[in-house]
Amino acid sequence: MKACPRPPGLRRRTTVVGALLGLLLAPLVLLVAGAGSAQASVATLCLAQPEQTACINGTVGNRTNPVEGVEVTLLGPDGAEIESQTTEADGKFSFQVEEAGEYAVLVDPETLPDDLEILEPAPRFQGPEGSILVQVRLGQTVAPDLDVRSVDYDAGGASFGDQIAQSIAQGLRLGLLLALASVGLSLIYGTTGLSNFAHAEQVTLGGMVAYGLVNVGGLNLWLGVVLTTLICAATGYLQDRGLWQPLRRRGLGLTQMMIVTIGLSLAAQYAFQFFVGASQQKVVVETFDVVEIGPVRLTEMSFVAMGISLLMIGLVGFVLLRTRIGQATRAVSDNPALAAASGIDVDKIIRLVWTAAAGLAGLGGVLYALVVSNGIRWDTGMQILLLLFAAVTLGGLGTAFGAFVGAIVIGLVVELAGPLGAPGDLKYAVALVILILLLMVRPQGLLGRAVRVG
Amino acid sequence: MSEQTTATAGHADPAARRQMMSQVDRIPGSAKPDPILRVDHIQRRFGGMMAVDVEHLEVQRGIITALIGPNGAGKTTFFNLITGFDRPTSAGKGAHWAFDGATLDKTSASSVAKAGMVRTFQLTKALSRMTVMDNMMLGAKDQGGESLAKAMFRPLWRQQEREVRHKAEELLDRFKLLEKRDDYAGSLSGGQRKLLEMARALMTDPSMIMLDEPMAGVNPALTQSLLGHIQSLRDDGMTVLFVEHDMHVVQHISDWVVVMAEGRIVAEGPADTVMADKAVIDAYLGAHHETDLGDDALLDEGVAAALELEVAEEEAARNQEGER
Amino acid sequence: MDTFLSILNSVVSEAIAPDTAAVAIAVIGLNIHFGFTGLLNIGQAGYMLLGAYGMAISITHDIPLALAVLIGLVISLIFSLILGLPTLKLRGDYLAIVTISAAEIIRYTGRLAAFEDFTGGSQGIFGKSYQGPFISLSFLGDGSTTLLPLNYREAGGTGARIAGLLVALAALAAIVWVAKRMKSRGSDEPTVGTSATPKLLLAVLSVVMVLALFFSFPQSEPNTSVDGWWVRLVAWGLVGLSCLIVFLLVRSPWGRLLRGIREDEDAIRSLGKNVFAIKMQALIIGGMFGALGGMVYVLTGSVQADSMGRQLTFFAYTALLLGGAATIFGPVLGAIIFFSARILVREMSGAYVPNSIMSDQQTEQFSYIVVGIVLVLLVIFRPQGILGNKRELRFHV
Incomplete structure (x- = not known):
């Protein structure tokens, strides 16, 4: 070049x-x-604009083992359902909101693979009905305290x-x-x-x-x-x-x-x-x-x-x-x-x-x-x-x-x-x-x- | 330099000095009547090579001692060792050296300088991006303003700063650098830098000054004035030890000559006797002793290449060690 | 015009943001390390994080604000000792590797779930849990401070804002004019009486300019209950104080020693100075400024380990080199220009480059690519930065 x-x-x-x-x-x-097509699928990741929007981004599973097809729902500060997303191959979900406040993220356990379960979040993030609380400020991107692990995590683990x-x-x-x-x-x-x-x-x-x-x-x-x-x-x-x-x-x-x-x-x-x-x-x-x-x-x-x-x-x-x-x-x-x-x-x-x-x-x-x-x-x-x-x-x-x-x-x-x-x-x-x-x-x-x- | 009153009577008189040194044995490691520096059993290895192996050396107070030797003889390494810039391989195994009665075995480079033994470097270490005056003022000892606690409050150090500046101006005047005081040291010529480095070393009021090849890279006109300065330091009562390879210089100004070859001290004595010494001729002059070694033009190409190589080597070693 | 104004608004708001001031303070510290002493500290963000954690955790444990700040500073001092003792005797790059590693260790540790009760894990410590004592110190009220009909929260009409901008520009022009006249006159008649008036005039004009700027580009309250004015006042006040301290320090013989060490340690050692001790002092002082910067950095947001990672250190270096290393105001100018220029690049490419070429996300990333390349070009072509002395840099050591 x-x-x-x-x-x-x-x-x-x-x-x-x-x-x-x-x-x-x-x-x-x-x-x-040669990568034009692959790029489109990841373009939906939310990016916070200062003082205008905020993002709640997260991954079901982790970066190396993402979980696909899980339904994640965002609940507003008033507990009302705002938006639902289903994770793709990268396990990611991403919500954009325009007001600060306390939101909650709910993962539908039915859509999780059978061998996985949701790890209980830290007490201060525990919301109603198993949801996970997130504090949102405009211009920031926050990740909910969401973690999954395999059901037989401890049972009969390797010596x-x-x-x-x-x-x-x-x-x-x-x-x-x-x-x-x-x-x-x-x-x-x-x-x-x-x-x-x-x-x-x-x-x-x-x-x-x-x-x-x-x-x-x-x-x-x-x-x-x-x-x-x-x-x-x-x-x-x-x-x-x-x-x-x-x-x-x-x-x-x-x-x-x-x-x-x-x-x-x-x-x-x-x-x-x-x-x-x-x-x-x-x-x-x-x-x-x-x-x-x-x-x-x-x-x-x-x-x-x-x-x-x-x-x-x-x-x-x-x-x-x-x-x-x-x-x-x-x-x-x-x-x-x-x-x-x-x-x-x-x-x-x-x-x-x-x-x-x-x-x-x-x-x-x-x-x-x-x-x-x-x-x-x-x-x-x-x-x-x-x-x-x-x-x-x-x-x-x-x-x-x-x-x-x-x-x-x-x-x-x-x-x-x-x-x-x-x-x-x-x-x-x-x-x-x-x-x-x-x-x-x-x-x-x-x-x-x-x-x-x- | 009126502070330098350690001078004993007769230091300014060549005959008296010669008289004083005349009783000294002309053998390597001989005892001196009033040694300011004593060195015992210093060895330094680089890999498998023994760069320095000095069994015993004494340096007489108040005279000019020259340390000469062929390239690679370990002169600069020896300098580094006794000034705390390098550690002997034999440290803790019988290596011992003392300056003015105080043991230096475990002393850091800065403490050696504080004790009154100050050195200069073969590759001049003028602080390029600072002014000549700042260079000089760094040399002064015991500055209150250099303590962090006092630094922020100018009244606490203003008076001393004035005194230091005054002293620096006097020294710069003596070394003909006064007009350059506000220039960056990096803009000085090679010879001027050597002078600056020497003047800066004098700011510390040393009792012994160690000059590493002070004449290297200096034009002939300035060489004469440098020599004059060195002699006048001695006449003020300071002890001077310097490394040099130019025989003429050594002959003219040194009161005592120590010859190093392959890391060892092979001969000691007044300049004229040493130069007639068989061991010296073999080790140092080699095949060239017929010719006048003071004249660089007579060095053949092989020797020149060897010199170049050594300079490059030392430069690289220095870069590797100190620079970053 | 509206697009332009909104871009300008973003740029100015970034330029005077408390975050910018916070980074400026950290850069002032870095300047002591790198600019004056030549210490390669690549972990300044680690110092910031330590200061922020030190203050925030102390306050959440009911320790008074003043003591909490002190605790943050003391922690950074201890950190300097731990880092400096093994490395300051070694070659410079060891310090670089150790500082960057240590900063990462702090970040990893801060994110650990095991310390969630203290550090909040990867979520961090929420601002409202530690900002109370700071807010209550404010004598400006709850953020609704007004000046004449202008206030600081809401955007006025476009006309009012343009008027404000014009006032600011006029003030700037007047400042330059008065300063020039002062300079040219100062050499002829150095009498005290005549020079006092222009100085006063300068001060008044500066205040007018700053106020006009502030009010023509109102900042919405930055997601905290802290008054935007109060945070900015304190943050920039601390920047001024830091500059003053650095000025007092580096004009002293101690500052001369620092520069000597930067030029050639061995030379300074050969003059009988304790180089190790001086380097340690410089590391500690610069680190404390870093910690202070970290505390200011979290005044408006939250303490989050990942927000003070390696990149922040790299930004700090860019800001330092941009403004000019080894100068007093270089770090401040560098930080302001660095942050506002990045926003300018982002907003301009956001506004004028079609989305099909560059999406919103990509403008953000593009602005950082520009930052990286600017850093490279600066080092190569203008290593002295904006305020540095070219003459001084001509001599390669």
Whole structure:
């Protein structure tokens, strides 16, 4: 798109801006070209206008396991029925109201699947006849305290040991997928010193492109995965060419560059929403068969994804250790000035690192969407960004193998935190707490070299 | 610099200084009559390489001591170690060094400076986006206004600020930088930055000043004035330790020369004796001892490349460590 | 004309909204961290959330307002200590990663159902449960304050509003004119007597302009029983106070130290200063402004963990860089321009771009895309922001 090389003589400023826009939008425009029809179905999500309207949005089930066909009714402050909606495949309902006040949401238990029941809301939200109260203010979007769980939730649940085994398996899966993205993050940091906050959006981009190619475009899954990886790698290449290299040449400080990545990440997130919508999109519609090994139950796809991930990381390791390019990369990582002085084309290496990192992140994104998050959303990457940073920091900033080890550790910690007693999203927090604690005792990370600072 | 009255009689007289040092053994690690700095068993490894391995060193008070050695000898690392900017690998395992009687084994860089041992850097650390005057005023010790509790109330520090400014102006005048006081330090030339850094270090009223390659990157005209400044510091009674590779400089102004090679101290003595020392010629001058090493033009391409590499290396190391 | 007026109305109302003031205060804190000291704190929203929780939870437990505010500030101080102790001795990016992580931990924890009794879980704490003490402090009544026939709640006729706008513009022009004359005259005859009158005139004109603006763009009461005037008065009063404090701090030798540390820590260390302690002080002070901003932020709405997430921090950075880092008024100007410009983009594209090209939702998202790209372009092409000193930035460290 706009990022292709321009004839010399044009001002660099225009190149940077153009490239920037092009990079951000190119894959999305490509994607949306074929996604027009899918977009219409999610456009009904209510958006509150300040001082005019308010929204009551919610999901029956949760994002990964939405419940379809449930009838949800909105009751006004006076108890009168206002509107009924039936949830679609994404499990979402969305009411728009124009007056503030105390509303209530009623879920018809008849329309729920037999194996699900509504969790009793907190006492202060309990309304008449099992409805759920919501306080509505104009200009705000509120979510009712609505939760469903399977009827046999506690009955005969897996033994603790089995849960742990299952969590370890899931942890390894998460860790391997995180590793795909964090190895690239770490290589970028190692060779350029840049903490790339937009790396998470590279992950999301992978899932989005795959959604466009496979789900919307009807491409074969495996062809789609390969193509996605290539497209994402291309965005990395173009990014370095159109943005990062010019910025390095300008002598922009690392802090400034980091803020540039923050801006990119912000723009990309909303660009995803702009073009694809705010709801979860599946890469493939059908579900995968579940394989049971002892107490561990994972989808077939999970094993395939873990295999691919291991293979790719093995490949990266091989390249880094056994090839000239790998040696050069490590040399640049160790000491760019020295590497440049000994005849290594640093810019070329960095270009390569960006390309590979973006490709790996994209691949990670597809696989993550396939086996972990059950689809892709504009913020899928953002949710794992901190896990990526935790993995990279844990392993030692800038060491690729450290990032791999860190990612596995973080994956295990996150998945094991649940059965070991960390409720809900706190399992992500546990990983971050561990990161902070580790920095206190071993600031160079697990595998990093001790570099005296200050 | 009338505060610097630690000066003992005769520091301004070259003959007296020579006399004082004449009894000192000309061997590595020899004892000095009145050492201000003592260093024992400092080692620093980088990976498998021993960058610094100094068994014993004493620095005599009130004279100019030069620390010379070929590139990669570990001079700057040694500087970093004794000023608290790096930690010896041998810390806790017999490493010991003391300044003016006070142990520095576990002292942070800032406390070392507070104790009166102030350093400058090979790659000048002028604070580019601050004015020359602000640079100078940062140097002054014990400023009340630097405490958060007093900072908001100007009357509490206005008087001291005036005094600090006055002192800074005097020093800037001495270093011929007074007209530049409102310029950003980033707009100064390389030599001016070196001067500024030295003047800023003097704002702390040090008893010993450590200069890391003060002459590197300075044009010849300014070199002379820099040398003059260094000598006048000594004549004021300050102890000067500096790292240098230019033999001419060392010969002209140093009272005592310490030679480092491959991390170790290989020789000590007055400039002329040291330069005749066999160990020094082997380790430091190598194949070039026939030629005049003070003349950069005679460095062959290989040596130049090696120098360049080392500069790049140190720059990179610094970037990696300190910058962010 | 009506469309234009309603767009202008939205923009001005956003510009003077208490939320904007709240973020401005947080940005002032961020400016101490990032602008003056060079600390990369990417968790300013975490500080805001802590301050908001600290105050709101204290009040719901019947602690007086003043003490509740103090509790919020003390919590942010403790937070700074916890974050700073392990990281301030390390390279800057460690602080970045730890602050952003810690802010997320706070958000996750706040949303937990287990703490619902304190934090209200993901629903948050409703405004009415903690805003009482603040509202009762108001000496402006219940929100129906009027000025002559104008009031603050209802839209007057289009004619009256245009008249108000014209008055405001005239006042602005007069201010510029008087200020210019003052400047040019000030150099020739610096006598005290003559300069007092224009100063007074300036003050009066400013007040007239602000009042005209306020009343030509009436704000409906923002979903709370708090008087729109009262909240705005307090919020912007706190912004002014924060600016004053920062001004007093950074002109001192302490402020000089901060800038020295930003330029080169090692140089400052070599001069015998305790760099760690100064950085810690800066982290604490900036964090306290963050917490204060968080308290103001929830004065009109509710305390909701998700409303103070990472994006708010990113907005704060954009506002800071827009206004100009390491300046006194940069953060305030940046916050005002940032928020009102985003609304302007949204409303303009909402009004003039057909729905078939951009739906209502998409205009919102589009405005954020613009925000992100503006942040990038700012950093690349005008890193000194609006008020920053280009000369100062010419020297790359």
